[in-house]
Structure formats: structure tokens, C-alpha cells
Amino acid sequence: MAKRKQQIKHAEIVELFAARLRELRSSRGMTQEALARSAHITISYVGRLENAGAAPGIDLLDRLAKALGTTTNDLLPAMASPETLPLLQAQAQKLFSTLLESADRETLLMLNPLLARLGESPTRRR
Numbered sequence: 782m783a784k785r786k787q788q789i790k791h792a793e794i795v796e797l798f799a800a801r802l803r804e805l806r807s808s809r810g811m812t813q814e815a816l817a818r819s820a821h822i823t824i825s826y827v828g829r830l831e832n833a834g835a836a837p838g839i840d841l842l843d844r845l846a847k848a849l850g851t852t853t854n855d856l857l858p859a860m861a862s863p864e865t866l867p868l869l870q871a872q873a874q875k876l877f878s879t880l881l882e883s884a885d886r887e888t889l890l891m892l893n894p895l896l897a898r899l900g901e902s903p904t905r906r907r
Contacts, residue, residue, distance in 0.1 A: 794883055799833040805849050805856065806831075819848030844858035 806816050813827040829835040846853045
């Protein structure tokens, strides 16, 4: 009896890459077949890449980027920062305290309107 292939659980970046690849291909009006032909891979492999069933190597990433007329940086998704909200708050507070200690009049004249605008931001959590 043949063994079943064990399903590999890829890192989150593979799923983000899959979505970005599909998004770029679609935005260029390309079919999976056209992308496969341009990148010198099979159509089924494009499908696996777009469904996060496979993770491309660096050379394939380069071929996909060229086939899509973009860069490898644009093809790779940005990962969320590992920094937590409390850590970011502590960093901001330290930077702000240091700035206030040494700020002159001109710096404060620039800073106050900026802080006011940030406080009014609709994305700010209340």
C-alpha cells in the first residue's frame, strides 16, 4: 500500500506570498497558463503557488517577478512587525520624553500641530 504524502505546513509568509502572486497576476490580466509559460513552470505549479501549497525558491521568485514585470521585493509580502503594542508604546514614550527634554521653541511649534492631527486621526483607537 502506498504511503500518503504528509501535508507540509508552510510559514505564514507562504500564504501571504500566494495571495500577492494571485493579486499581481490578476491585476495584469494574465492567466495562470500565461504566467506558467513566461516563468517556465507548469500551470499546476502556478496553482500550487497561488494556493500556498508550495513555496518558491529564490530563482523561481526571480522568474515570476520578471514574468509579471515587477521586482522580487514587490512580489514578496510585507510581514507584520513582531513588535507588540506595549513595546511600541514604551519606545514612543521614551523617544517623546527625550525630544521634550531638548526641544526648542521651533521644534515645539512643529510638534504641537502634528500631535493635534494625530489625536484627531480616524484610525486612532479610542
